Amino acid sequence: MKVEVSNLKKYFGSTRAVDDVSFSFASGQVVGFVGPNGAGKTTTMRILATLDEPTAGQATIDGVSVIEDPERARQLVGYVPDSLPTHRDISVHEYLDFFARAYGLKSLKRRQTVDSVEEFTNLSGIRDKMLVALSKGMKQRVTLARALLHDPPVLIMDEPAAGLDPRARIELRELLRVLSGQGKAILISSHILTELAEICHGAVIIEHGKILMAGGIGDLLSDSVPRRTVLIRVLGRQEELHRELLQTPHIESARLNGEEVAAEVSGTDEACAELLAAVIARGYRVVEFKQQRANLEEIFMNVTKGVVQ
Amino acid sequence: MTAEAELSNSTQPKVRLAERFDDWLNPVVIKELRQAVQSRFVITALLVLLAIQIIAVAIYLITATDISFSYDAGRTVFMILFGIMLAIGMLFVPLYSGVRLAAERSETNLDLLFITTIKPRSIIVGKMLAAVVLTVLIFSACLPFLTFTYFLRGIDLPSMAVVLAIGFVSVTLSAQIMIFVACLPVGRAFKLILGLIAFVLLVIGYISTMASAGGMLWEGIGSKVGSANFWQWVGIIGLNYVFQLGLLLVLSIALIKPISANRALPVRLYLTVIWVIGGLVALLGSWVEATHDPVIYWQASFNVLFAFSIFTSVGERDWPGARVLRALPESDGKRLLRFFFTSGSANGLAWTVMMIVATYDVCWIWWRLFPNFSDLGELVDSTRWLTVMNLYLFCYALTAAFLRRHLLKRIPPNLTWLIAIVLTAIGSTIPMLIGMLIFMNDLNWWREDYGLWLVGNPFVWDVAAHRNLYLSIGSFWAVLAIAFNLQWFLERIRGFRFIDPTDRLSVGELE
Numbered sequence: 060m061k062v063e064v065s066n067l068k069k070y071f072g073s074t075r076a077v078d079d080v081s082f083s084f085a086s087g088q089v090v091g092f093v094g095p096n097g098a099g100k101t102t103t104m105r106i107l108a109t110l111d112e113p114t115a116g117q118a119t120i121d122g123v124s125v126i127e128d129p130e131r132a133r134q135l136v137g138y139v140p141d142s143l144p145t146h147r148d149i150s151v152h153e154y155l156d157f158f159a160r161a162y163g164l165k166s167l168k169r170r171q172t173v174d175s176v177e178e179f180t181n182l183s184g185i186r187d188k189m190l191v192a193l194s195k196g197m198k199q200r201v202t203l204a205r206a207l208l209h210d211p212p213v214l215i216m217d218e219p220a221a222g223l224d225p226r227a228r229i230e231l232r233e234l235l236r237v238l239s240g241q242g243k244a245i246l247i248s249s250h251i252l253t254e255l256a257e258i259c260h261g262a263v264i265i266e267h268g269k270i271l272m273a274g275g276i277g278d279l280l281s282d283s284v285p286r287r288t289v290l291i292r293v294l295g296r297q298e299e300l301h302r303e304l305l306q307t308p309h310i311e312s313a314r315l316n317g318e319e320v321a322a323e324v325s326g327t328d329e330a331c332a333e334l335l336a337a338v339i340a341r342g343y344r345v346v347e348f349k350q351q352r353a354n355l356e357e358i359f360m361n362v363t364k365g366v367v368q
Numbered sequence: 369m370t371a372e373a374e375l376s377n378s379t380q381p382k383v384r385l386a387e388r389f390d391d392w393l394n395p396v397v398i399k400e401l402r403q404a405v406q407s408r409f410v411i412t413a414l415l416v417l418l419a420i421q422i423i424a425v426a427i428y429l430i431t432a433t434d435i436s437f438s439y440d441a442g443r444t445v446f447m448i449l450f451g452i453m454l455a456i457g458m459l460f461v462p463l464y465s466g467v468r469l470a471a472e473r474s475e476t477n478l479d480l481l482f483i484t485t486i487k488p489r490s491i492i493v494g495k496m497l498a499a500v501v502l503t504v505l506i507f508s509a510c511l512p513f514l515t516f517t518y519f520l521r522g523i524d525l526p527s528m529a530v531v532l533a534i535g536f537v538s539v540t541l542s543a544q545i546m547i548f549v550a551c552l553p554v555g556r557a558f559k560l561i562l563g564l565i566a567f568v569l570l571v572i573g574y575i576s577t578m579a580s581a582g583g584m585l586w587e588g589i590g591s592k593v594g595s596a597n598f599w600q601w602v603g604i605i606g607l608n609y610v611f612q613l614g615l616l617l618v619l620s621i622a623l624i625k626p627i628s629a630n631r632a633l634p635v636r637l638y639l640t641v642i643w644v645i646g647g648l649v650a651l652l653g654s655w656v657e658a659t660h661d662p663v664i665y666w667q668a669s670f671n672v673l674f675a676f677s678i679f680t681s682v683g684e685r686d687w688p689g690a691r692v693l694r695a696l697p698e699s700d701g702k703r704l705l706r707f708f709f710t711s712g713s714a715n716g717l718a719w720t721v722m723m724i725v726a727t728y729d730v731c732w733i734w735w736r737l738f739p740n741f742s743d744l745g746e747l748v749d750s751t752r753w754l755t756v757m758n759l760y761l762f763c764y765a766l767t768a769a770f771l772r773r774h775l776l777k778r779i780p781p782n783l784t785w786l787i788a789i790v791l792t793a794i795g796s797t798i799p800m801l802i803g804m805l806i807f808m809n810d811l812n813w814w815r816e817d818y819g820l821w822l823v824g825n826p827f828v829w830d831v832a833a834h835r836n837l838y839l840s841i842g843s844f845w846a847v848l849a850i851a852f853n854l855q856w857f858l859e860r861i862r863g864f865r866f867i868d869p870t871d872r873l874s875v876g877e878l879e
Binding site: 072108109110111112126127129130133136138145146147148149153157158160161162163165166167189209 | 387388390391395398399402403404406407468471472483484485486626628689690691694780
């Protein structure tokens with residue numbers, strides 16, 4: 060199972076909402092779709108969910124084109140939009156039963172599916188509660204449950220964590236981990252980048268309709284930040300180490316923070332390993348040597364300009 | 369086999385049948401009815417209705433002094449109860465259905481349905497069926513009170529049935545009008561204004577339904593039920609009801625379909641089919657009764673519909689879109705036919721012009737074939753009047769499309785109809801106002817030349833002295849408008865071809 064987006068374009072008049080976007084991801088992968096407001100995330104996701112038609116380009120799910128064969132593609136996609144259900148006078152169970160019917164599930168199979176999805180999303184206890192009476196977190200779970208009713212191999216989730224409290228966010232993160240473990244391919248957009256970094260295998264950073272960066276989280280971190288910050292704590296001789304580091308090749312800068320020396324190392328993990336070996340060889344008693352990793356937020360800030368269309 | 373197993377075996381086919389029936393039901397109807405029975409609004413409305421009915425009957429029975437001698441008591445009480453029921457039905461059911469759909473018609477809620485296997489048709493039909501079930505529920509709740517009036521004398525069962533049928537027709541039509549309004553893709557404020565307009569229409573509809581039902585009841589329906597004339601009218605009204613309900617239904621379905629779909633197909637197909645059926649019925653009626661009246665009614669109704677179609681067509685998307693083009697037949701003949709039934713500005717205009725010309729031709733042939741039928745003058749006059757009206761509206765629409773493409777590029781294509789309306793308003797009023805300012809005190813101008821200054825107004829055919837001028841100017845303008853838009857139109861025809869997936873980039877350029 061592979062989701063492939065190639066040279067996707069969507070123009071609204073002279074506005075290029077999505078401009079030649081290409082990326083792909085596979086079963087079991089969670090991919091973060093990151094970008095400022097108006098970057099083209101929702102438009103791309105709506106195209107993948109068969110709700111919009113691109114101006115040009117192609118998007119396929121397991122080889123099925125969402126453009127040429129939307130009916131078949133719909134069977135493969137579960138879509139979680141950025142808004143919560145607003146239906147009045149309907150309980151959680153009735154709401155899910157309605158969508159199970161809408162997906163064409165029949166009698167016993169429908170009942171079993173709704174029950175199991177309720178159980179998976181931890182909704183069994185509140186299945187008879189009215190939808191409008193639910194908290195945002197509960198509603199988000201209902202939305203996720205609705206998207207899972209037809210057991211799609213691909214989930215497209217547009218800002219699912221928006222407005223959720225920390226507990227609900229953690230619960231959602233756990234559900235996504237389980238779903239990814241079940242082999243579902245998940246494309247998720249969110250503004251809460253620290254959370255994305257924790258669950259995502261890869262990320263696509265988009266701005267002004269164009270992809271700025273895409274790849275595995277590890278690759279992105281190394282690609283976007285060519286320098287690494289290494290924190291070294293030694294027993295005594297900190298000032299001496301600081302001076303020595305300033306004269307060492309691959310070290311761009313170094314500063315003394317109390318008992319710790321922070322060094323900016325240019326190069327790969329190899330350079331860091333060599334630095335550690337050199338520090339030990341010079342007789343320093345190393346207590347701690349750690350690499351301070353850049354996070355997704357930092358990458359995002361580095362590569363985007365905050366341009367909104 | 370145990371007793372329990374035997375019991376389960378004997379009930380299994382019934383269970384299976386019930387399950388099969390449950391599976392077969394439209395999911396939207398089930399959801400709507402589940403929501404309705406849990407809605408405080410619905411329960412309160414039903415209880416209020418029953419309470420009012422009981423109070424009304426009680427007050428009448430207590431206060432009416434001559435009830436033992438009156439032969440109108442049943443009829444009077446029936447009309448009171450029917451009025452209450454109709455008021456609740458015509459206001460509550462449409463508002464309930466419309467407001468609920470409008471609230472749910474946030475883009476995302478409907479989107480969620482579009483990515484299931486459910487069709488837009490099922491959504492609207494489901495909403496409508498739910499409204500019908502609610503109507504039946506209200507009518508059933510009132511039926512014991514209404515039947516009670518039979519024992520008060522002055523009303524017979526056929527009259528009751530006919531009046532109830534009229535009420536049912538009015539309520540369901542009102543519900544469909546509100547569903548249509550709820551489907552319109554406009555902002556909340558504009559939708560509220562449209563809702564208020566629709567509400568005023570419902571009140572007018574209520575008053576006219578009450579007036580016609582009361583009039584019929586007092587004239588006596590029971591005695592007429594056996595006559596052919598009665599059933600002829602029932603047929604005409606029934607056909608009109610079905611046509612109007614169907615039209616609102618297909619329009620609502622088209623409105624909620626995704627923009628990439630061929631939204632125009634069901635609407636134009638439906639209009640073409642009812643144009644044919646309605647035309648055949650009108651011609652048959654005209655031939656049987658030796659009068660042109662039915663043909664006048666038919667052509668007038670459709671010309672008015674085509675007038676709306678001209679303006680909505682110019683506001684359609686400029687190109688049908690890749691999804692529609694990919695579904696086109698490869699054969700030239702089939703594709704030509706499909707051109708008229710595909711979403712798109714050029715396609716819509718082509719279909720509308722074809723239908724207007726066909727309507728005029730049918731009328732022309734009919735009045736040439738049967739010059740001795742009554743109302744010949746009215747047929748000729750009304751057909752020419754409405755055709756010239758549509759000629760002018762066509763000119764305004766094409767001019768608006770041209771202006772939007774070349775001078776008002778910032779206005780999106782879906783607002784071309786608005787430019788056309790503004791142009792029509794300017795063309796209809798400004799020349800006349802200028803004439804008034806220049807010749808205000810000239811009596812001769814008011815007597816003879818005043819009609820000249822109405823030349824841009826599409827609705828002035830009745831000023832008989834200047835008809836040639838109206839027709840000449842309209843025709844000349846139409847030729848100019850067609851010439852200016854010809855290249856655009858030909859490009860749309862050339863681009864209306866089957867495309868395969870490898871041809872996607874060119875589709876992008878077209879969009």
